[in-house]
Amino acid sequence: MKKILATLLASAMAFTAIGGLAACGGSDNSGPVLKVWCPQEAISGYEKIVPQFKEKYPDYAKYTIMFEAKGESTVQTALGKDPSTGADVFFIPSDHLYKLYNRNVLQALPDNYKALVTERDEAFTYEFATINDKIMAFPATNDNGYFLYYDSTELTAEDVLSLDKIQSVAKAKNKHISFDYGDAYYVASFFIGTGCTFDFADASMKKYDTTLDSPEGMAAIEAYWNYFSTEKNNAPKSPSQVITNSDIVSGFAEGNYIAGIYGTWKWSEIKKKVPNAETKIKTAVLPSFTVGGETYDMGTFYGAKYCAVNALKSADTIPAALALAEFFTSEEGQLARYNATNAGPSNKNLTENNETIKNDPIIKTYRAQVQKKGYVQHDQADGFWAETGILNPVKKMATGEMKTLKDAKEELKTIAASIKIDKT
Incomplete structure (x- = not known):
């Protein structure tokens, strides 16, 4: 999907770094860094769960997580002629998947992550991201419509x-x-x-x-x-x-x-x-x-939004980027984004069992709209x-x-x- 959207702060360039013992907003960046392109309004939600990521994945606790505000719809352009210089992890709308796939930018999900996604997310979201039998990105939301x-x-x-x-x-x-x-x-x-x-x-x-x-x-x-x-x-x-x-x-x-x-x-x-x-x-x-x-x-x-890993980055960095993308799109990550931005989750447990999300009038309206008249x-x-x-x-x-x-x-x-x- 295009957007999303020009309204997602295409020009924002705010930075925040979180890593090791560094507080939000600062780091000596002496260790390895994972750069994340993320919509401005979602950054605060993801920042809060970085410590949980490092607890879940202690092998990557040494990484500094650096956020750069960039709306999903702007990522394709921001990757430019040399996508290897772009972020390690970035969020994109569903209608950018084919183009980025054809540029060899998207890292396919290894089997262990593929199994996680097919177990926890709504089928529409991961089936949409499946190209030649490979899931090319982690579903992050299922709410991209109007x-x-x-x-x-x-x-x-x-x-x-x-x-x-x-x-x-x-x-x-x-x-x-x-x-x-x-x-x-x-x-x-x-x-x-x-x-x-x-x-x-x-x-x-x-x-x-x-x-x-x-x-x-x-x-x-x-x-x-x-x-x-x-x-x-x-x-x-x-x-x-x-x-x-x-x-x-x-x-x-x-x-x-x-x-x-x-x-x-x-x-x-x-x-x-x-x-x-x-x-x-x-x-x-x-x-x-x-x-x-x-x-x-x-x-x-209508469609979903995804968290993708840059396949053109260093082979040493990609495993850490995959782990971070997995965590940002896990139940904890999707709940953090919902709390920060009201984004509709793709996680089945949240959509089916979280009473706040089940009864959220905004998300209910989106889903009713898709059911009544929607075009993938x-x-x-x-x-x-x-x-x-x-x-x-x-x-x-x-x-x-x-x-x-x-x-x-x-x-x-x-x-x-x-x-x-x-x-x-």
Whole structure:
């Protein structure tokens, strides 16, 4: 999955070192070092359990564990032309697995770790990471998708079943709906809803096909026209139009937004910055939308996040990196990340037996969304994510640059043709 997400602090470069007798934030680094690339918001959770890792794996107690803040969606780019200079351990979204596998960056899990993973994690997560019968990374979360957050003082549970209703309430109250139309990850939601497909044929990534140029794609782009375009809605240009791509947190905090579409990762920030968030802000599966007399459900990409080991590092270091990745994705590690960030675990014992996690409304909504309308997020063609990809016509509708639905449909056909690949 792409992201995740530009919202995962792609530019953060904060460092923390923990090792030997060193306190958090400092180390003489005289011994061996394991560098970990990790989302900023998850670092505190993993830092706390480093002593437990060293207790479980005393052979690696001499290692200094150095964290560098880096969102999952940024790792592929950060590895650059020479991935051997990157981190020893890093977290990635599911839709980066094929590309990194083809670059020989991912260290396959040895049999002992493979047995651990297949015993403790949900089958979807490790099966997704299995390429040519090898598991290429440790499942870390099973929560990578999006759904609706809404202000329950402005909208009812019945209101949020329909995008038409949400939009009409927002218009009547002169308030807004947050939707990141500058990101193909979210823009895919209407296309998923109408039944479009977009995938590589297999891990070789030699053939990519899509039905964006099908009747289903045309229905989705027409729906975007109906809901988003300033021309259709006689609305002023963003950011004052009803549907905007401004962040939901400040909008909720200031009382200007009534709903928005994000994933589990947004909840910790909402709780911190929005007064009375735990009683005021609710979640629901994505609403239905209408186009051409038909009703569809908005859909989500979904997948897992993984902790991977860099296969291009020193052979002496890789065993320690594998042990660290195993521990960060163990029950203890996944619980630490949940406590720090509200991330949904892939660990079966946590999802089935931990009462707090079982009853967590955010995680329950994510799983309900996947069950209702979800599309497994494998790697996408580069053109899918590009500024000239599917987000482009939607962004131009929202800003008033796209003047007719016919133009939008023609542009979508061009986009579909440009991202199809057949090198078989």
